[in-house]
Structures are given as C-alpha cells and as structure tokens.
Amino acid sequence: MRHKKNIRKIGRNKSHRKALIRNMAISFFEHAEIKTTEAKAKELQRTVEKIITLGKAGDMASYRRINSMLNHAPSIAKVKKLSEKCKDRSGGCTRIIKLSPRPGDNSRMAVIKLVQ
Secondary structure (H helix, E strand, C coil): CCCCCCCCCCCHHHHHHHHHHHHHHHHHHCCCEEEHHHHHHHHHHHHHHHHHHHHCCEEEEEEHHHHHHHHHHEEEEEEHHHHHHCCCCCCCCCEECCCCCCCCCCCCCCEEEECC
C-alpha cells in the first residue's frame, strides 16, 4: 500500500529528481511558463507554490530558505517581485493547462504558468 507516499518519483533517483525540480523552478521563474510533461508539471507546482509562499513572508530567513532551494540569485529577485504580486492571494498562483500528447512517445504534456 502507498499510504502517505505523496511524491512522484518521475523515474529518477532522489538527487536527480531534486536537481531536475531545481532547474525547472529556475526556468519557471525566468520565463513564467514551462511546457513539460504532466507529472513533472504537477511536481513542479508543489515546489513553486512553496517558494512563492516563503517569498510572501519577506523576512531574511525565508529568503535564505529560498536560496537553499534554488541557489540562483536572479530567480530569487524574481520571486520577490512575484510574491508582491501574489500577496493578496491565499494560494494557487500557478496553473497547469493540459495539452495534447507528445507525438514521439505519446506522453501527456502540460503547460504550467502563473495566474495573472
């Protein structure tokens, strides 16, 4: 049984999965939109929402935690701007839009973007 096992492994080990999510989060904050597979988009949404929520706090400890997650200074600056825009929202700053399957391997595709 898979009770309380709520992480998608995405076919990777822990270190590779962590690096993948970090790189996708950095790209997301740079471009505000990413086209990827549906499973990766759902896992990225969890991380991005946590980062935006930390940015809403606005204290130094929160930015240090964001830095430990991303380790990319330009993205941290974008998180600061983005968290100011999402200050009035209690959550749900991202949206996943499902697309047609990829022609090569028929995997389900999705676009994750900011809600604004």
